[in-house]
Amino acid sequence: MTVALDRAVAPSHQTGAGLSVPFAIAGTGMHLPPTVVTNEDLTRTLDTSDAWITSRTGIRERRMLAPDLATSDMCLAAARPALEAAGVDPAGLDAVVVASYTGDQPLVSTALIVKDALGAHRALSLDVTQAACASGIQAMLIAAHLLQNPSIGTILLLAADCASRITDPADRTTRVFFGDAAAAVVLTRSHTPGAGLLSYDLGSQLSYDVQIPAGGSKLPASAATVAAGDHYLSMDGRAVWKAATTRLPESIARAAERAGVPLHEVRHFFLHQANLNILTETLATLGIPRQRATVTIDRLGNTGSAGLFTALHTAVAEGSLLPGDTYVLAGIGAGFQWGSLCLRHA
Structure with missing residues (x-):
């Protein structure tokens, strides 16, 4: 078409x-907060219905992060299985890139918080933020270009958002749409042409x-x-x-x-x-x-x-x-x- x-x-x-330098996805990971919020749960506080939400969004349930945790906690929980799947030790990472518009705080860097917690002490830390839901696309593009540098061979890319913290609990226009989650991708240089x-x-x-x-x-x-x-x-x-x-x-x-x-x-x-x-x-x-x-x-x-x-x-x-x-x-x-x-x- x-x-x-x-x-x-x-x-x-x-x-x-x-x-010119090929690269590969060496491992992936995902973290979903254990608290599930169904459409029926939302109808108790919002003027909406399961049928309305499902027909207009396709969403039946979403996850909500516990109040004592932050975006960096989700990042860490997604990063560890991705690194394990890739067989990569955090100390060997050359860069940690976090895509999120709901960072832990305006300063300091969420990527730096994650890097430090992982023990990726020699890694470059980068935050990609204000493209909101498109930040992951920009982060992947940045990572792809970083891997063209001969000094960078392994990158941990994290995409995470905690929208439950920035949506009004009383606003059905936004509250029904969003959920909290994190996903991780480990990118490495590859010997596969193309x-x-x-x-x-x-x-x-x-x-x-x-x-x-x-x-x-x-x-x-x-x-x-x-x-x-x-x-x-x-x-x-x-x-x-x-x-x-x-x-x-x-x-x-x-x-x-x-x-x-x-x-x-x-x-x-x-x-x-x-x-x-x-x-x-x-x-x-x-x-x-x-x-x-x-x-x-x-x-x-x-x-x-x-x-x-x-x-x-x-x-x-x-x-x-x-x-x-x-x-x-x-x-x-x-x-x-x-x-x-x-x-x-x-």
Whole structure:
């Protein structure tokens, strides 16, 4: 199927030649907080119903992090099984990259907290934050390019968000969508020619339709901002739907085109788990069978930057991502910022 590409919005950064140093996914991990919040649970405090939530989001339940834990705790819990699967000691890591818009605190770095707790003392620590749900795409792109440096051979990438801390418990517009989770990927250099990043597409269009207004230099925290609820996430659902169902298919089509890979030859699509209806609409626009996109949103909710990596981990754990498979990672986040990566599995 041909997708009309909007050339007028924010020139996309791209590559069509791939990266010269191949790399591989050596291990993955995932952490889900044990507390499950069902749609029925939410109906006790919100003016909503299980049928309404399911029909509009595809979500049946989500996880909530315990009050005494933070995003870094989820990162650590996801990192350890990923490192074990990869056979990598934390001391051997060259970089720890954390994608999250719900870091432990504005300062210090969440990646640094994780690095220190793991004992990855010589690793570079990097935080990728304000692309929100698309931060994982940007983090993966950064990691891919870091691996082109001869001094960097092993990277731990973590995508984690704790949206339960930044959504208003009384707001059904946001509260029903989001869940807490973390996912981890260990990336290493590979000897398999052609493995790793084949191409990418990034785009943006400034919008305040999804935002957290307070807490920065423009609107510092105060008693008034807290009383007004300005530290909670606000979201225009119609604007998100329009942006996501337009930009994601365009971006995926561009990335595949630049890689020289027809969409029907892409084996897996690991998409941002924003909303089941958005995911379904994106696949339909591209003419992609539903079974080629792993879905986790139904049982986890929108887990921000972690979403597409929970889908990736699920495929790896099930053994369905095979050597030589071409796959796409794609997501869109607040801003709006979006992007797609086309990769080949080693």
